[in-house]
Amino acid sequence: MRGKLTASMLAMVLTMPAFAQPAPPTATPLKLWRLDCGRIEENGARPWAWQRVPTPTPCYLVQNGDRYLLWDAGTSRRALGNAHPTIKLDRTVTDQLSQIRVRPEQIAFVGISHYHGDHTGQAAQFPKAKLLIGAGDLEALKRTPPPVGAAPPHIQPWLDGTAPVEALREDHDVFGDGRVTVLMTPGHTPGHSALLVKLARGPVILAGDLWFTHDDALRDTMPDFNTSRAETTASRQRIARMADKLDAVIILQHEPNDVAKLPAFPEAAQ
Template sequence: MKTLTTLSTLGASVLAAGVALFTLSGSARAAADLELWRLDCGSIVVKDLSSFSDTFAYKGESRTLTDSCYVIRHGADYLLWDTGLPAALIGKAPDLSQPLAPSLRIDIPTQLGKIGIKPDQIGIVGISHNHFDHLGQASTFAKATMMIGAGDWESLHENPLPFGVMPALVQPWMDGKAKIDPASGDRDVFGDGSVTMLAMPGHTKGETALLVKLPQSGPVLLSGDVVHFEEQIGNNGVPPFNIDRAESLASMERMNRIAKQLNAKLVVQHDADDIGKLPAFPASAR
């Protein structure tokens, strides 16, 4: 009888421990508070837009592309998505004689200061791909871990370098003085499904997009350079400087399907018409 009582007590203890563990696990998985800001990280005047089409579209057209960066607050943690154009461009007029004429009026730390965030609070720098207009101010955040597609990290070490790649912009990581985290395939950034880097190769070997599942306003899908403007989705437009045409088209289809399936707000980062899809800085989306 005593044995049965002991076993019963032991069983109750195990059950109680299991319930406590389940409760703790559920609590740990509880959704963190999410907040997203769009930052102004420059603009690029494209003198001849036909350079963005391998099917001879856009002849005689020019366009100004936006260069956007984004800050995501996940509880007390901060992710900076892309780092825009180099701060050295501030105060310089764009050279309109060049095929691509970048310009920048304000740096990222100044904008972060306006929303009460210090550069050292950025724990992760997520990079959609390794082109200069997305890596420009990365070194300002050398204390952060850099997440970048594994293929793009490898390309930063190639000789000769691919189009648009400037390793000097990420010198702290190249020198091993800052932590690098190359991502192969999709990456759940915080481990709770709220923020996911999505593998979207084609523009570059390791191109990625970012899905942010905001609890109040709904999912936001940040395109990286899977496309540069929205009409490329409808007309299957691929720039000739993309690494792989077939992968580009497959990634465009995947991105578009994800946006539709999740009813996500697709923000094409270089499309000036997409700026209004998110609240104007310093307001945020939640």
């Protein structure tokens, strides 16, 4: 029967739309860099395990074609040169970007996992970027007084309305191709979020402060300053299920042992 057009095949051909869905352009592989965005060095007098060792406060760069997302913005540039007793910063984000030839104006999006100051420090270096932030966190940042641990001046251009902001109430497909998604995971703060990056080598979830450390995950503990215990628990279950289903690598951003899950800068994971 080869070469013969049957009636049903003919009907199928005739009812096909003149312009089928355009094939997606061959997508360039995503790239994910781990940037050094500072660390917190506390002494051993504080109660939580995560405060007994230097705690990294990393941020991350995602490249999708010619567009970039900065995920979290680390500690403030004011900590440069050991200017702060416990918060340390060796290199700025913009300095690291220049090493891989990325200009600040190429950062299309700055995604903030939550409003604490160790995640927003250098955001204002990218005032042309659209800020992606949980709506609950944005609302909290606008309150007087702001929540404990938040530093509204870090994101002043977006609070002033001079820079574009997207207040997220649900998961958000950053580039519109389903490969990079902000996942709403409230509990640490009202609008806390994580980031799913579907790299060619496998998905990665940057979990923000959903868990601080492996100890936190093993003991199922959380800081007493989390804004909701119940929401934290639900968000943790959600991300654990998702990671299991997708076989994703979860990176706890403050866990020193998770740092090496991504290659050392300037190498990128793909």
